[in-house]
Amino acid sequence: MQHVRPVQTRTAFVGAVFFLSGAAALVYQIAWQRLLFTSFGVDIESVTIVVSTFMCGLGLGAIAGGALADRYASRLLILFALCELGIGLFGLVSVPVIRALGEVFATSPRAVVATVNFGALLIPTSLMGATLPILVTDMVRRQGGVGVSIGTLYFINTFGAASGALALGIGLFAVLELPQAIAAAALVNFTVASGAMLLAWSER
Numbered sequence: 001m002q003h004v005r006p007v008q009t010r011t012a013f014v015g016a017v018f019f020l021s022g023a024a025a026l027v028y029q030i031a032w033q034r035l036l037f038t039s040f041g042v043d044i045e046s047v048t049i050v051v052s053t054f055m056c057g058l059g060l061g062a063i064a065g066g067a068l069a070d071r072y073a074s075r076l077l078i079l080f081a082l083c084e085l086g087i088g089l090f091g092l093v094s095v096p097v098i099r100a101l102g103e104v105f106a107t108s109p110r111a112v113v114a115t116v117n118f119g120a121l122l123i124p125t126s127l128m129g130a131t132l133p134i135l136v137t138d139m140v141r142r143q144g145g146v147g148v149s150i151g152t153l154y155f156i157n158t159f160g161a162a163s164g165a166l167a168l169g170i171g172l173f174a175v176l177e178l179p180q181a182i183a184a185a186a187l188v189n190f191t192v193a194s195g196a197m198l199l200a201w202s203e204r
Helices: 004-040 044-071 073-105 110-143 146-175 178-202
Strands: none
Touching: 004 044, 004 073, 004 110, 004 146, 004 178, 044 073, 044 110, 073 110, 073 178, 110 146
8 A cells, every 4th residue: 555655646746747738738739820820821721731730740759759768768757857848948939930930931832831830840749749658658667557558648638738728718818918828838848847857856
């Protein structure tokens, strides 16, 4: 029983930070979409470009995250913290970067717009995608059960994402401008990164 309680506490902590990570990710997705739509227009092609870019980055990040988790199996929480830190840092500079790209490429052909969007969001979305396989590997190493670990973390992250979208739609946009909402999401990333780093340090 004494061994089970620390494991349960650790699992709850990891779940909490991953919930917050998912919430921040959806804030970014919605806010970045609005910034890109302002720069490049709102039509079916623009929506397709933005959503496809986001999903592609998540997929590439998941592949990279799995490879990194296998290579640095003893530093999984640190890897996760670094991903969150990178997402937050990009979030802080994302507004001027996206607006500057819009000013330069707003009238460019669709292929150029798609390439620009992909390049702008590739790093942060890849970091977002990498977090799931990293934490799954960490949970499997400590508790076993690949299916349970994937299902649990994916549920937590998705629930966090839904909560972030809901909070943004009914609350944050009522009191915050886009840059402020993105800054709030970055603060969440930094908090999550700090928590993961502290947990990693405590387990050394």
